[in-house]
Amino acid sequence: xxxxxxxxxxxxxxxxxxxxxxxxxxxxxxxxxxxxxxxxxxxxxxxxxxxxxxxxxxxxxxxxxxxxxxxxxxxxxxxxxxxxxxxxxxxxxxxxxxxxxxxxxxxxxxxxxxxxxxxxxxxxxxxxxxxxxxxxxxxxxxxxxxxxxxxxxxxxxxxxxxxxxxxxxxxxxxxxxxxxxxxxxxxxxxxxxxxxxxxxxxxxxxxxxxxxxxxxxxxxxxxxxxxxxxx
Amino acid sequence: xxxxxxxxxxxxxxxxxxxxxxxxxxxxxxxxxxxxxxxxxxxxxxxxxxxxxxxxxxxxxxxxxxxxxxxxxxxxxxxxxxxxxxx
Numbered sequence: 001x002x003x004x005x006x007x008x009x010x011x012x013x014x015x016x017x018x019x020x021x022x023x024x025x026x027x028x029x030x031x032x033x034x035x036x037x038x039x040x041x042x043x044x045x046x047x048x049x050x051x052x053x054x055x056x057x058x059x060x061x062x063x064x065x066x067x068x069x070x071x072x073x074x075x076x077x078x079x080x081x082x083x084x085x086x087x088x089x090x091x092x093x094x095x096x097x098x099x100x101x102x103x104x105x106x107x108x109x110x111x112x113x114x115x116x117x118x119x120x121x122x123x124x125x126x127x128x129x130x131x132x133x134x135x136x137x138x139x140x141x142x143x144x145x146x147x148x149x150x151x152x153x154x155x156x157x158x159x160x161x162x163x164x165x166x167x168x169x170x171x172x173x174x175x176x177x178x179x180x181x182x183x184x185x186x187x188x189x190x191x192x193x194x195x196x197x198x199x200x201x202x203x204x205x206x207x208x209x210x211x212x213x214x215x216x217x218x219x220x221x222x223x224x225x226x227x228x229x230x231x
Numbered sequence: 232x233x234x235x236x237x238x239x240x241x242x243x244x245x246x247x248x249x250x251x252x253x254x255x256x257x258x259x260x261x262x263x264x265x266x267x268x269x270x271x272x273x274x275x276x277x278x279x280x281x282x283x284x285x286x287x288x289x290x291x292x293x294x295x296x297x298x299x300x301x302x303x304x305x306x307x308x309x310x311x312x313x314x315x316x317x318x
Contacts, residue, residue, distance in 0.1 A: 057297075057298070058300055061297075061300065065297075093302070094300065099302075100302060101300055101302040101303045103241070103245065103246075103248065103303055104248040104249060105248065106246065106248055107248075108248050108249070108252050146248070148245055148302070148303060149302065150244075150302075174246070174248075
């Protein structure tokens with residue numbers, strides 16, 4: 001069974017949900033500690049959401065220097081699948097594994113909603129179980145969610161198909177070109193602001209086709225990586 | 232005791248939502264002289280001895296590598312704070 005590491009920093013909130021999502025998808029979650037420079041042989045890593053180090057300095061800025069992160073950066077550069085969710089996405093940009101950055105939502109309010117996204121690249125380790133252009137609904141909850149990058153970087157991301165998720169129906173935070181998530185060139189590192197790990201089990205997710213709270217659109221992030229690992 | 236100040240501001244081309252909110256609040260409160268506001272960060276780094284050129288260079292490096300994110304922010308000033316109390 002594939003082992004998926006889930007990192008806990010001081011101030012991480014969604015590590016338990018991420019571990020649960022891995023388990024529901026059929027993988028074995030492995031808790032990784034920020035101060036431990038050891039990936040314990042995991043096959044992939046999830047950086048979950050929350051407010052690591054209280055968002056001090058900038059969201060994700062201090063976490064980037066955690067001992068576990070230097071291991072993750074090396075392993076990601078060798079092809080290890082890494083998914084950054086919300087604060088985890090912010091950590092990945094601060095660690096320069098993904099380009100751009102997140103600033104405060106344009107309207108300055110914390111946003112918490114069920115968000116529709118399109119999956120615009122199904123060739124990454126974390127999206128291969130989706131269909132190209134598929135619309136999915138997963139929760140979005142953040143304060144610093146406005147994705148920004150210079151025009152050259154944005155053009156490059158679009159040109160190389162590295163815009164993996166785009167907000168649909170509404171742009172909830174002013175993100176450039178409606179970008180909700182991106183990948184690195186190789187497609188093993190993916191980051192997004194919305195939370196797939198909160199939409200993996202009927203009864204606990206957003207509203208879905210079968211009724212209130214039946215949405216499980218996030219589960220295939222985790223089945224995708226498991227399928228990617230077994231080839 | 233010496234002190235170095237590092238000032239970090241959002242890049243001019245990056246919309247500064249906090250600055251915008253500050254500008255709106257100022258005009259609402261009658262400070263209508265100000266057409267715009269931007270909000271940045273000031274870091275005060277203290278050293279045991281004097282602020283040497285070496286210390287300033289280290290502060291500049293820290294400003295670029297840690298205290299700011301070059302994607303969204305610029306280090307706009309690094310200087311010795313002459314008002315720092317000498318122990």
